[in-house]
Amino acid sequence: MEPSEFDPTSLMLVAELVGTAVFAASGASAAVGKRLDLFGVVVIGVLCALGGGALRDVLIDAKPLLLTDWRYPLVALVASLFVFWFHPALSRMRTTMLVLDAAGLALFTVVGTQKGLDFGFAVYAACIVGVLSGIGGGILRDVLSQEIPAVLREDFYAMAAAIGAVIVAVGARWESMIGHWTLALTAIAVIFVVRLVAIKYRWEAPKPKI
Numbered sequence: 001m002e003p004s005e006f007d008p009t010s011l012m013l014v015a016e017l018v019g020t021a022v023f024a025a026s027g028a029s030a031a032v033g034k035r036l037d038l039f040g041v042v043v044i045g046v047l048c049a050l051g052g053g054a055l056r057d058v059l060i061d062a063k064p065l066l067l068t069d070w071r072y073p074l075v076a077l078v079a080s081l082f083v084f085w086f087h088p089a090l091s092r093m094r095t096t097m098l099v100l101d102a103a104g105l106a107l108f109t110v111v112g113t114q115k116g117l118d119f120g121f122a123v124y125a126a127c128i129v130g131v132l133s134g135i136g137g138g139i140l141r142d143v144l145s146q147e148i149p150a151v152l153r154e155d156f157y158a159m160a161a162a163i164g165a166v167i168v169a170v171g172a173r174w175e176s177m178i179g180h181w182t183l184a185l186t187a188i189a190v191i192f193v194v195r196l197v198a199i200k201y202r203w204e205a206p207k208p209k210i
Helices: 008-033 038-059 070-088 094-118 125-142 155-178 180-201
Strands: none
Touching: 008 038, 008 070, 008 094, 008 125, 038 070, 038 125, 038 155, 094 125, 094 155, 094 180, 125 155, 155 180
16 A cells, blocks of 8 residues: 555544543543542543443444453553643643544444444444444443533433434445445534534523423
């Protein structure tokens, strides 16, 4: 392969590792906010980064990447340690972290949905796998840091993931015409944009009146 040739597989790997680092930073930041020690920060950071993927792999009966590819836990570990040592500077980058978190949500949801389809799951089941892949790590983060999971408070977190998962699962029927990467990138873009617009305009589903 020529050095200048576009390799989408390598690009996706890099994107997944970046997403892993972002989710690890998110989990580690929550642990720092709870004043946990180094071990606690690293554990929550790594679980947040890899928890969704591990849940996905359990559902599709595959070996978790946590146990088969050293790059993912290493990236999560390094990102968690980075947050532990440099969290004062990172606390001033909340907007950037929200943007990166939206990107990670989009990427992991699409990858999870595609893997569900690859393993022969029905459309609805592949969507469930994809959504859990995107939000699973955040749920673990919030439960371990004794918070109500964000997915139960921020309606357009899971909903954004669900929209993208449906695009992938339904669009797969016409993948030969659309193109695999066009479909994946479209779904990623939709999740990303919906999540950021929801943050900007504070979109919420109806809540009970008290």
